[in-house]
Amino acid sequence: MMGSTAAFGAPASSGRxxxxxxxFGKTTDGVAVERYTFGxxxxIQVQMLTYGATIQTITAPDRHGKRASIVLGLPTLADYIAKSPYFGATIGRYGNRIAKGKFSIDGKSYQIPTNDGENALHGGPVGFDKKVWKATVIKEASRVGVSFHYVSPDGEMGFPGTLDTTVAYTLNTRGELTLEYKATTDKPTIVNLTNHAYFNLAGEGNGSVEGQLLQVSADAFTPVNSKLIPTGQLPPVAGTPFDFRRGKPIGKDIRVGHEQILIGPGFDHNWVLNNYDGKTVRQVVRAYDxxxxxxxxxxxxxxxxxxxxGNxxxxxxxxxxxxxxxxxDAFTLETQHYPDSPNxxxxxxxxxxPGQVYSTKTVYGFGVG
Structure with missing residues (x-):
């Protein structure tokens, strides 16, 4: 099935x-939060919050026309503030883990507060997922969405430089959700932005994703140590549970007694995507329920x-x-640079x-077949 594009059927049309x-309520310090609904x-219809520039829902029809959100979400702002495990959030300044929260640039050392054992995860305890972003509506003939803007001051969470960040989420008439990240800085810094949507193509709350099929264009992956920090090696996926090149159910090898699965526990790893050149947007993952x-x-x-x-x-x-x-009950597809890259x-x-522009793009396509 995964080897045939025809099996995927036509892309979803968002129509008009x-x-x-x-x-959508106020934060504990009284800042108003808005919810945008577009599509x-x-x-395809998307709902996003200015809190964390968060995807709350992506609603899509199944083969019988029944609609459901295919991402996990929470009903209230209080839930997001109190207990969200990054559901749908825009992650920054640095997605994934930095070993012991330490890194250096040009010989100068920096320390990020740790929030994942001894490591810094997703930008530290108060990352971009916990900020209220400024929203600007994008409305054009072929696409609609929201541009989110946040300025992170020099030294926030220990990161150097004032980082001026814009992330635009737009849905086009072909049902494609495009994420465009841009950032500039006034001091040398590190940046690794992503989105942390938890997908379940059966619909959120409809049980395990282990039977859903996944295909990943990656010949290698980054194994981790017991603290989930990459070892620096890039071994092939061939002969391991991490080989999704031809497509298979997510749960097919998740109970194999492989050392990396035991560390997870399950999949919580970075796949080294094929054909990376730093600029070309290429299809890297397909999933099917x-x-x-x-x-x-x-x-x-x-x-x-x-x-x-979703371990x-x-x-x-x-x-x-x-x-x-x-x-x-879900899986993530966090497009990114490798974890702990600064080290x-x-x-x-x-x-x-300074003078450079961080600019990346990720596109999610949806359909039914």
Whole structure:
């Protein structure tokens, strides 16, 4: 199935596009949060919050026309503030882990507060996922969406430089959700932005994703140590549970007693994507749910993707439709530079300098077949 594009059927059409907004509560310090709804009531429709520039829902029809959100989300702002494990959030300044929160640029050392054992995860304890972004509506004939803007001051979470960041989320008439990240700095710094949507193509709250099919264009991956920090090696996926090149159910090898699976526990790793040149957006992932017929593609110009199999979802989250999320109920496709790149000289660099523009793009395509 995964080897045939025909099996995916036609892309979803968003038809006539519209956008609206409404209040979504206030943060604990009184900052107002808005929710934007854009797309089509009959095709793909996205809801996003200014808190964390967060995707709350992506609603798509199945092969029978039944609509459901295919990303995990929470019903209230208070839930996001109190307990969200980065559901749908825009992640920064540095997505994924930095060993012991330490790195250096041009011989100068920096320390990020740790929030994942001894490591810094997703930008530290108060990352971009916990900021209220300024939103500007994008409304054109062929696409609609929101541009989110946040200026991170010099020294925030220990990172050097004032980072001026814009992330535009737009949905076009072909049902493609495009994420365009841009950032500039006034001092040398590191940047690795991504989105942390948790996908379940059967619909959020509809059980495990282990039977959903996944295909990843990656001949290698980055194994990790017991603290989930890359070892620096880039071994081939061939002969391991990490080989998704021809496509297979997500859960097919997740119970294999492989050392890296035991560390996870499950998949929580970076895949080294093929054909990376730093600028070309190429399709790198396809996923398909045989039950609903919904499919998803992911295209990016990034060198890696973190695929996480929801290992730490433990039933303590009540989702949008009142059902709890348990282990294995979603997977992520976090397009990114490799984890701990600032401390791994053989990994592609994440350093951004004054005068440079950090600019990356990721596109999610949706459909039913």
């Amino acid at each position: 596009l519209s956008i609206s907004s409404e209040p 089509s009531a009959h095709g 045989p039950e609903s017929g919904r499919w998803l593609t992911c295209s990016t110009d990034q060198p890696g993707v973190q695929i996480y199999s 730490f979802l433990n039933g303590s989250f009540t989702g949008l439709t009142g059902r709890t999320y348990r282990q294995g 791994q000289p053989n990994f592609p660099s994440t350093v951004l300098r």
